[in-house]
Amino acid sequence: MSTGHDQEALAAALVAKGVLTSDWLPAFHRAPRHHFVPDTIWPGRAGMNRQDDRVIRSEDPELWWNAVHTDAPITTQWDDGAHTGPGRGGTPTSSSSMPTMVFAMLDALTVDDDHRVLEIGTGTGWNAALLSHRVGPENVVTIEVDPATADAARKRIRAVGLHPLCVVGDGAAGYPEAGPYDRVVATCSVGEVPAAWIRQTRPGGIIVAPWGPTYGGEGVVRLVVQQDGGTASGRFVGSSAFMRLRDQRIVRRHVREYLGGQKWPGDGVRSMTSVSPDDVGEWLAMFAIGLQTRGVHPWAEMYGDGTYTLWLRDLAVSSWATVDYVPEREEFEVYQSGARRLWDEVVVAHLHWHGLGRPGWERFGLTVDVATGGHVVWLDSPDQPLSPIG
Incomplete structure (x- = not known):
């Protein structure tokens, strides 16, 4: 040594x-x-x-x-x-x-x-x-x-x-x-x-x-x-990828609490999507999506054969969505339940980021106001704030 x-x-x-x-x-x-x-x-x-x-x-x-x-x-x-x-x-x-x-x-x-x-x-x-x-x-x-x-x-x-x-x-x-x-x-x-x-x-x-x-x-x-x-x-x-400040850690509830005792897909509404779960899983894409979706967090349930289910859940424990990924497919099965259509929100945010030309980190900025507690993320300049979906 x-x-x-x-x-x-x-x-x-x-x-x-x-x-x-x-x-x-x-x-x-x-x-x-x-x-x-x-x-x-x-x-x-x-x-x-x-x-x-x-x-x-x-x-x-x-x-x-x-x-x-x-x-x-x-x-x-x-x-x-x-x-x-x-x-x-x-x-x-x-x-x-x-x-x-x-x-x-x-x-x-x-x-x-x-x-x-x-x-x-x-x-x-x-x-x-x-x-x-x-x-x-x-x-x-x-x-x-x-x-x-x-x-x-x-x-x-x-x-x-x-x-x-x-x-x-x-x-x-x-x-x-x-x-x-x-x-x-x-x-x-x-x-x-x-x-x-x-x-x-x-x-x-x-x-x-x-x-x-x-x-x-x-x-x-x-x-x-x-x-x-x-x-x-x-x-x-x-x-960056750091561990969260202890008093700001996000408490993620188990999926069974969203299903209300039912087996998946419970009362989820089925649809198909051409947007791959892989497309929304890249780190910068996740950041861009998170800027416009409030209180939504993802979790991937991996199956070991290249397939997985992307779970989306809200912090209010009111809504959930799943998207099943299968390699080389062009369409993917979606189930959504609750007051919000979480997958639809993610897709809208992802497409909005694409429409802006997939801006990188250096084009985003943040303004924080102590008096109001407001955190406003902007693109290119503070007078171009990004608004949340919904």
Whole structure:
């Protein structure tokens, strides 16, 4: 097992991708990733791996080391620490983010050496350590809701000689005691930007956070707090896939609650569609659909032979829809039930996005108003808001 060579190889790969720039390279070397990854990990795609993919450093040090020095996310906790595996199922609740994403978000943050920074979601502590080296630990506040995660991260950060203020608390509330801040960065996703983040950021300051609608799809938004101190607006800068801020997690009810004790398809109304479930499952497409459908979330029931059923459900537990996917077919069977026709809504939103020319992340933006709690997503400019269907 090598050490410095792997660290340099990862640095070279990130530099080649254009995400690790010269102003962040000293921080990368001062706070290498391997100091901030726990001994038990689940390498792969965050949210897409399994508990029985567990790697323990003492049992397979080479595999652990290679995972740490790969440009990929690493799950570090399941179900808020309730399970450590092995075993299928469960929900990833903490991770070491993909290095490309880490440095892309730090680049979007555009910090200066004397900026005061609030980080929401300490996680493993790596991001806080990088920021501490760049702007000085006295200028960094990092907050983590999980006490055990926070304690472990604090020890890792101090082990490399850095001492930012590490707080155990609800990230949605920020940390006004040490504000105001020039920059706020979240390492967890939100569907609503907490008002506290805007109130605790100086006018002209920047908030960088992963933001996504209920339906799915998610991008990093870069908001600039306006001079009134009560609004923030800015563009999305790219795709992301982060774990949700704990108090904004979406509670998804089981399909049996929608069927009301009946067997599928129950009272569902049958129809056929030429729009494939695959067409609405791509990450950017899901984002675009989610901007215009409110309170709708998908779930794919996979059958292992290339076929699957796409379930759509609303948060009100009033409506559901299914679409059966069969490879190489041109039409797909649909059932819909309830006050809303969820598949019809998804199709309308998808076709609307196509009609706009399938705009990418960089054309979308978000404006947040603290006074009203309003979140308005727009295309190209704030005077072109996207309206929800229905």
